[in-house]
Amino acid sequence: MVVLNVLDPKNWIDKYSDYFVSLTMLKISNKEIAQDIVQDTFLSALTNISSFREEASEKTWLLTILNNKIIDYYRKKDVLKNAAKYLNETADSFYTNFFKKNNYSEAHWTTEKMPINWMPEQEAKMNSVEFFSVFSVCLKKIPEKLKAIFIAKYIDEIDPKEICKENEISSSNYWTMIHRSKLIMRECLDKNWFNT
Template sequence: MADNVNNWLNDHGDYLYRFAFARLRDTHLAEDAVQETMLAAIKSNGFKGDSSARTWLTGILKHKMIDLQRKQFREQPISDLIDLDASDTSMDDLFNQSGRWLDKPQTFNMPDNALEQKQFLSVLDGCLNKLPKKLRVIFLLRDVHESDNENICKELDISATNAWVMLYRARMGLRKCLELNWTGA
């Protein structure tokens, strides 16, 4: 058993860690997710060898990442993060009273060579880090949840409306940050 874990860690530990880090953007959370995965893997005895060990472990990791996210949502009520009533003023700096854009969005100059691409992704990474943690994680974990939104909400114990509002906030924050920090070539 211990041999198994050693092998799993040696063969797939870095891969699992990268998978988690790509979506959590936090070294400690990513380490926790890998640890929880290993603990669950050793208990489940579920590996039948009909899929690769990596695929099997990645499946467990996805569940563990959702668990970690759910825990975060429990610890801090969503209402702390977003105001859901009609008097919500958080978007007031983007739109005027009649709901028109204050600063009209322009499309981004997407990078067209490897160097620019690297710079662009580093700006994006910086923008992700500026988002409140929960918004960042719900946005980045979208591809880990079974694609439909109902599942996200069920798994996180939040309403669909709350999820849409949070994803909207995340996108608004990111696009504004990119507009300010990425001017393109």
């Protein structure tokens, strides 16, 4: 038996508004903007009710619209334009922060950025609301050029191939952007969550 879903716009606010704002806050750490994007999602869903397929759930359908709005938000900033050039020009200044030449290696961790063990007590609390407010702060430290890619990979778990295609970036630039974002994110959490 096929269960057909129906839309119930009268209850959208009650059912989804806080959830959607929280989800959006993970990716855009600005409450005003997050709220506006969620508002925009509901209103454009209303005017596109005819695009709803009854086999889909209401929530999944709304989430697709929400995700598209967030992608649009980043796309409007046109941050991915000239990504290759940006990566090239900033390579030296970026990596010398993290790695330096020593007797054994061309690029070994600098003392300051070298990962040390994380405290288990703090690690256990990494699924808490407190952790995610630190995470948001750290997300802001990732340069705009890299952030959308990091979010697509780590928060939305979109397949790398798809991200490259959608954003017209090469696979090698993609992995460079992920590499840099990870270095920044890890180090920021190190300082601000683990206080090392």
